[in-house]
Amino acid sequence: MVLCGMILSVLLGPFLFPHAYDLPGEQTYAPPSLVHLCGTDLNGRDLLLRILKGGRISLLVGICGAGISLIIGTSFGLIAGSSNRGVDNSMMRFVDILYSVPRLIFILIFINAFNERLQLAASNHGWDWLVGSSRLVILILSLGIIEWLTMARIVRGQTLTLRERSYVDAARVLGEGYWAILWRHLLPNLAGIILVYLTLSIPSVIIDEAFLSFLGLGVQAPQSSWGSLLAEGASSINPLKGAWWMILFPSLALLTTLLALYSLGDTLRRSISAK
């Protein structure tokens, strides 16, 4: 419910505002009022509108990034779980090592190293849409690249138990190949658990995106996300003027979304494991 509301308001909300709300105005740092429900920012822009627009980016990154992590994690886990012991061991050891390395730090370097190259390539080929949002594309790709570890572990664990089932033996006896068994027999049985962990990895990707944007190394102006709004808010509090609304409202938006996604995933997970 909360989730649907959040998605709908993020998609449709910005159309309800008069255009002037998005332009720099005279009232800078105005506290919340009836005209500006969440107050205004440094440039006098309406904060509620900015939050809704930022939500689009945050949710887009979350869903696409989780989608990429789903593809990598599922294939990695499936292959590890259905291979022989040696391959399985070394593949899972690789996952263990990645777990204990600060992956976000590498992603930071990665984004910086490849952003300008992609931008250059995009403008050379005349892909105009990519020039403006190259950073976003790189961000989504790289977050997908680091978030697949848990998915791989879970899928591999399930594959290990599923491969012992009699229908897999039956398929093998009937002469079906390795990939056919993976695709036609194991994957459909994994669909439920994959869906659950997809729900749980969307908020993780959103948090990571907000982390990067907070440091000023993720989404950058003119685009904004909840993370970059929070960064603005955090830089605008000091003992002299506490622009509390600049922090409170973006935090609330982020918090509600994460909480809704986490509790949905958690409920789904518990209901599956209770069966």
Added chain:
Amino acid sequence: MGEDFLLHDIPLVKQATPRPHTPFILQVSVYKLHPFGTMLRRLTSLPVVLFCVVTITFFLIRLSPGGPFDSERKLPPAIEKQLLAKYKLDGSMLGQYTGYLKDLLHGDLRLSTKYRNRSVNEILAQTLPVTLTLGATALLIAVTTGIWLGAFAAARPGTTAEGGALALTLLAISLPSFVLGPILILIFAIKLSWLPVGGWGSPMQLILPAVTLAIPYAAVIARLLHDSLRETLAEDFVRTARAKGLSERAVVYRHALRVAILPVISYLGPLAANLLTGSIVVETIFHIPGAGGFFVNSILNRDGFLLGGVVIVYCVLLVIFNVLVDLSYRLLDRRIRES
């Protein structure tokens, strides 16, 4: 960062193939022969991991377009050449790479290109203790609070206390440090003025950042421990302990907790990695002069050797910490089969 609370999951389908049963005496002897071998193998994999880390970092930095001196006004070619030579950025890419490896082996992390005339070793020697103090305090808070809350919830199955505790952990997990930090500052530093807004030096200044850093991970640990303790409490030896007439307190805290704590121990490795990453944000929020701030600046300034230095030192620390965690895990759980 966020995915960790589902890291150790309750098994969804009980393992279809039972573990091969080894006679008890044999198991013990296997343990006594092997842990050293395993440790040795882990320790030999350390240089391999570090080598990969160094290589990846070096090429990611050197292959990114633009050099460290590009942003300034155009330098005369002679001076630029001299600068490049001073910072060992001349010659072929392969030559630079092997040169860097050689310097690293001598423990020299080279000079920072932004903070002129300061070596990366010097900068890290000043900033790393700050980050490590913050990280260690946060680790301590996360582990103690998490264990306490997890045991508290698991010891009261089906009550509102358990439900409340679990809801609280879910809320805490959804509160990333960059949300929590500013909120805590607003409440405790600005409205109540109990604690300083930021800075570094006094123990009072340590409290807010350490708590900010620790809270989400305390919640992760609480959930982990709760799930594993619930499972342990259903096992036979717990029933035996209860049948002996031990108090519920003794059953939970003395007998079951000892077994249920194992997933928490193996989570310490990833936790340390997350705390080091998370401390970058917390240092920014609270204006703490730690290594994290230098890390962010070194990316923005294209300060390659400083960036490489921070990453490499972080990874060395984490790999060593992981080996220690692994060792203590093995000491604690002698039943673990050698892989």
